[in-house]
Amino acid sequence: MARYNPKETEPKWRKAWADTDAFRAVMDPSKPKYYVLEMFPYPSGRLHMGHVRNYALGDVIARFKRARGFSVLHPMGWDAFGLPAENAAMERGVDPKGWTYDNIARMRAELKELGLSIDWSREFATCDVAYYGQQQALFLDLFARGLVYRREGMVNWDPVDMTVLANEQVVDGRGWRSGAVVEKRKLNQWFMRITNYADQLTDDLATLDRWPEKVRVMQENWIGRSKGLTFSFEFAGEPPRGFDKGLEVYTTRPDTLFGASFVAIAADHPLAERVAAADVAAQAFIAECKKGGASQAEIDTAEKLGFDTGIRVKHPFDPSWELPIWIANFVLMDYGAGALFGCPAHDQRDLDFAHKYKLPVTPVVLPPGEDPETFAIGDEPYLGPGTIYHSRFLDGLDIEAAKTAAIARMEELGQGQGATVFRLRDWGVARQRAWGCPIPVVHCDKDGVVPLPRSALPVALPDDLEFGKPGNALARHPTWKHTICPRCGGPATREVDTLDTFVDSSWYFARFANPDAAEPIDKQAADYWLPVDQYIGGIEHAVLHLLYARFVTKALADDGQLGVREPFAGLFTQGMVTHETYRRQSGEWLEPKDVEVIVEGKARRARLVENGAEVVIGDVEKMSKSKRNTVAPEEIFDVYGVDAARLFVLSDSPPERDAQWSNAGVQGAWRFVNRVWEEFDSQPDGAGSPTGGGGEAAVAVRRATHKLTRQVTEAIDTFRFNSGIARLYEFLNLLKANPAAGASGPLLAARHEALSAFARLIAPFTPHLAEECWARVGGGGMVAMADWPAFDIALTEDAVRVLPVQVNGKRRGEISAPAGASAADVEKIVLDDPEIARRLEGLTIRKVIVVPDRIVNIVAA
């Protein structure tokens, strides 16, 4: 009896897969296609457990779909541009390109060790000239369509990474990578017109029925579509210069127009600036507003402050009614019109403001059941439903009807119109960094900004960048930027900004359809493979990458380069890998491998392996270098094998939840691997003889096999991998209870069938072990190529059902009935049962409820 030895077995099968080119994706029109993709990794140089989980999840799907007869595309690439390479260059004097490709080589080797069923022939890195040169072509196409533009604007400046960031990359006022407080700067910037697609990006979320609800909600919130009314106030008296058309405001509550008591404008509104030009006090107030911090804590605690400009406007529905214009610190210039009308009775901010400056509070929505004579607003505005009152022609309407009526009247008056406003801003895509895709334009003194012709592509990065000091090494390069203008032939300088790395990841999935194509996207191949049927990655990209990729897909579809309008038909967001944290008494973090955990009854304590010193067990947290609670995948592979590691990360929790890594857990998985092998190894060669005695056990094993096949199939289909694995564990226990030793012919035959199915069922999870097992039971070829086992649905259901019998909802006994027995038949069996009859003595039966094959309840009194 040979012990299972992953160190020999696993490399052997990986070589067999590679030698036979087993996972090459083929466009086969006779088969349905399936494109499974995990978010491609940044080549940091080290594989971590999060990667193991991410790629193991995708591999389960890829192997399963292949066995189910799909033509599968499962590629891998590298999101290889970005700051870490530049930081390494600055800190260690290495070349970012060399550093990156070295990391890729190391991580590729580690990933290959995972035994993933990937078509490695399609591999590319975004820093390959062959890739970013094509991306430059796409940039020019989008530029030609007017979807890329350059303008001066306020941008987010990260002072540590020394680059501009997109709005999506600023979290709580800080840079998403550096954590530095972001400054506002006015710069000439490249933008992509994502706002052109704001409506589609919102509407099409409804078609993404295989996306998590949570992600769709997050994108919807981020885009922030709101429907309302834009209208202009006429000034009472002479309009200020430049405001002949009145003062424009935006509102989502036109139904509350008769509750207006003031108009407020942002401190940087043009009207505020005009007022300040002639008023020192206004100037001081505006300066005060601009000092306010942008962090959340400051915003939350900031008092509502205002400055009365003295200017008055007329109410749009009653020219005799005048409202004051205030400059207010809570009004944002870049949302809506940068101005609003305040209705204190039905808005918290407006109410706070009105209380502070003694402005009128007039309720115009009457809550149901309230008396219009006595209803009043205290410290809380009324935001609920009700009937409009105090509102002349809107009186008596509900809120929605009043909104419609107010918009209609405003449009009649020619003073405004229904409008849709978005929170989403255009995507700033230029970065002042050298390790990125150069923007293929030049600046010419005569012709201004000139896009390069396609024939001038690729614009390759120079190989001799100097990273000794901070800032953009590309701008510093002595010769690279000097070129000639393609239009006039005169001297010109290249754009030294590069593209946001999120541009790189916004179309890579389409490049995988044919990574060698002469054009950016091979339309025919993309039409076959796209959309990605199952995309898998972390939730942290819910609004960043996933929104940009959706936008670029739509833009390229409109340009005729893609045939789909959504890149990812199915999205799965997996949880993180976590681990307990450990610290010395002194507070210093400790690595798990230096700590020994001791279980004493229900209590656990820990000590240092080295000297037995007491260790404090902390919270379970995401594996991170800073907390030192990481476990290196290669060390686990070395001890337990790749399959055990894969099995454990897949079995521990549902894939969308966090998975807690523990040594005990991986040991459990490792034991399972060994027990599986023993079971196969103990089975004699051959298929067994179906004749002879001992039929009962054989039938039980057969039924269990078919039931298991059904359960595992359904579990994988619904992403409940952990529960599929739990069923495999249970089934192995059943096989052990019906061992090969001393088994009858029929049982051996049933066991053979069971093992043959079992080898294929574990293949998505533990592919190396599955190959070894498949070979042991004489399966033909490799299990990686084998068909998924079929199940006989009749065998998955028991012929005789045991039904519990309740009396008045309390369990009082059970009966046996044939599966599918009618309610009348079951009722007869129940009433004939002496035990049940005893329970019913002295009671009158009111009703008998029979749920076929499930349960019986007798209502009696």
Next chain:
RNA sequence: GCCGCGAUAGCUCAGUGGUAGAGCGCAUCCUUGGUAAGGCUGAGGUCCAGGGUUCGAAUCCCUGUCGUGGCACCA
């Protein structure tokens, strides 16, 4: 403030109207020529709390508590 998610055995989690479950861990015992072990048996649950609907609620509804994610002076 707005929109979500979660709470079931010591741990990680299934179960979503119908008999409370799995894996790991734990305990007892057996084996010690599968030995960085293997096996038998077992203990362990107020299904977060309260109310409602129902013949019947862990499951559906309401309220609350705790934990957690996203958005947010967004008009």
